[in-house]
């Protein structure tokens with residue numbers, strides 16, 4: 076099952092090696108993280124990142140190994156934005172020459188970059204960004220400026236205290252004309268003493284949700300006061316400005332400006348499956364240890380994992396973890412395929428890539444955030460303790476519903492893609508890819524239920540057809556209602572809640588389809604395919620509230636712990652007293668409690684000043 080989860084034996088081997096490397100290095104300890112102040116936590120993040128780089132160089136780690144090292148350190152920081160966004164933005168929007176110059180420095184960590192797009196006043200609406208980049212032909216420079224308070228760059232990870240450079244997104248103005256948003260490489264801080272360069276006001280935006288968690292990341296604010304950069308620091312793969320100041324657009328779709336976001340959205344689907352699997356691992360293992368009620372005449376109490384309510388709340392998340400893992404593996408293939416097509420100027424699958432990355436990022440991160448919160452509840456009171464690992468897991472992963480695109484905004488992008496497809500089908504065009512099912516509109520719109528017997532519900536072809544009919548009917552219904560509106564735009568706006576639901580149904584069809592396709596592959600291990608088939612059934616049927624689920628839960632229960640052990644997480648990475656591999660929960664909880672700084676003294680600070688006088692006074696009053 077480990078291989079099915081990881082994707083290959085090689086993946087299992089590399090993951091094990093990197094996870095053990097991190098778990099065995101005291102510098103990477105994380106058990107006291109939630110007890111640190113914001114400044115201590117930030118400094119700890121710098122220390123870990125520097126040590127990780129040192130180990131990467133010492134051990135000659137590959138890019139795959141270095142990425143896993145960063146992942147198992149499990150502490151968001153500036154390195155994430157450097158590798159996940161700054162480098163890809165230059166790769167995707169820089170010329171060969173610009174890539175050679177800047178990536179050479181970035182790969183050697185001679186500079187530290189971030190991705191500065193969002194502003195105080197605009198995040199979702201990229202075309203509404205206000206920062207300006209005005210070309211000055213007299214000096215062959217761009218003047219970067221924050222014209223308003225709301226144009227302050229706001230949120231970029233690492234910007235607050237760490238990044239020396241950024242790809243800054245701004246309105247390109249030349250010859251008096253505004254050509255919209257483009258990317259520019261800017262140096263922000265001195266490479267000698269790290270002080271901000273002239274004209275740049277920069278700092279951290281303040282603490283964020285949860286203790287520990289994303290507070291390890293210095294998300295920043297930046298205001299630019301007419302900062303000059305050379306013309307050749309405009310990322311010029313998609314468009315250029317000549318020495319004379321002429322704007323020249325390349326023969327590529329302008330949406331490639333958003334390419335970095337598409338790339339990150341597909342990685343976030345894998346992050347979501349991993350985060351969800353961590354929460355499920357903790358809740359399943361703890362559910363097998365925890366016993367409450369049920370004892371008859373002094374017999375053993377009942378494992379809470381045996382309660383049907385616990386299973387009906389938890390097992391859909393177990394199934395979702397596997398479902399998101401497999402669709403994430405497919406999405407990585409889709410993204411790679413689109414990127415290769417772009418190299419040969421084939422832009423035909425760009426809309427599909429945008430819709431799939433946007434939709435899957437949205438659906439998987441929303442489901443994961445909700446599931447982690449529910450896993451906290453599934454662990455009772457102890458799930459609320461930091462030592463359970465669940466509060467931090469929730470706090471780190473909740474923002475994924477917002478960053479890299481607000482989930483509703485992204486679903487509306489999917490809905491726009493679906494409405495276009497429905498109208499193309501109506502004009503006789505055969506849809507392809509993930510919307511190919513819409514070409515079967517006659518059959519799916521009329522099809523009587525293809526599931527008649529209880530057993531039909533476990534027939535993958537029948538389940539797939541049910542999900543195709545569900546998605547198509549919701550999309551067609553929206554299209555029909557939009558057509559009744561005074562205008563397409565008004566109709567789209569009026570119908571947007573229904574369009575979001577239709578987009579979710581389409582994305583869930585993709586997830587179910589990819590799970591079914593995964594089961595058609597050769598899957599190693601005795602009985603593994605059968606277990607995955609049951610999980611596929613649970614994932615699909617829980618979305619449509621089917622009564623078959625109870626039987627499936629009972630069939631999965633005996634293997635539930637084995638299914639989460641297959642995630643192959645070290646206790647260090649899981650970071651949970653409840654989810655320990657050895658199940659020694661109660662002694663772990665008890666041991667973790669005493670680490671809290673509050674327990675450094677038996678009599679707490681504040682007793683003499685605030686508690687003793689109160690108690691003495693009340694005692695005196697009581698004797699009057």
Ligand SMILES: CC(C)(COP(=O)(O)OP(=O)(O)OC[C@H]1O[C@@H](n2cnc3c(N)ncnc32)[C@H](O)[C@@H]1OP(=O)(O)O)[C@@H](O)C(=O)NCCC(=O)NCCSC(=O)CCCCCCCCCCCCCCC(=O)O
Pocket residue numbers: 146151155156159160190192193198199200201202232330331333334336337339346347349350425426429471472477478479480481484488491492495
């Ligand atoms: C898309 C927008 C919403 C709107 O854009 P526009 O207004 O420009 O376009 P239109 O809506 O008018 O559409 C025009 C046209 O273009 C098509 N289009 C749009 N986008 C794309 C695209 N990307 N690709 C291709 N085509 C596109 C669209 O379909 C239309 O086509 P048609 O005309 O044919 O219909 C845009 O404004 C937008 O994208 N907004 C969202 C902004 C956004 O996403 N911002 C992100 C900023 S960066 C950020 O947030 C970084 C966050 C940090 C991420 C890294 C985190 C790593 C840290 C790790 C944390 C720990 C996790 C650990 C988990 C674990 O492992 O446990």
Ligand SMILES: Cc1cc2nc3c(=O)[nH]c(=O)nc-3n(C[C@H](O)[C@H](O)[C@H](O)COP(=O)(O)OP(=O)(O)OC[C@H]3O[C@@H](n4cnc5c(N)ncnc54)[C@H](O)[C@@H]3O)c2cc1C
Pocket residue numbers: 156190191192193196197198199200229230231232289294474477478479480481482483484487
């Ligand atoms: C932890 C974290 C890290 C981040 N890191 C970075 C970074 O490194 N670099 C960077 O550039 N940015 C970063 N961001 C910013 C992030 O990309 C934006 O917050 C995100 O794109 C959402 O935009 P917004 O904040 O403007 O939300 P808004 O768009 O203001 O959302 C507010 C509400 O309005 C709704 N809404 C907005 N538009 C519409 C519409 N057309 N129709 C219907 N509803 C709508 C949304 O659904 C939401 O409910 C980060 C954010 C977070 C939380």
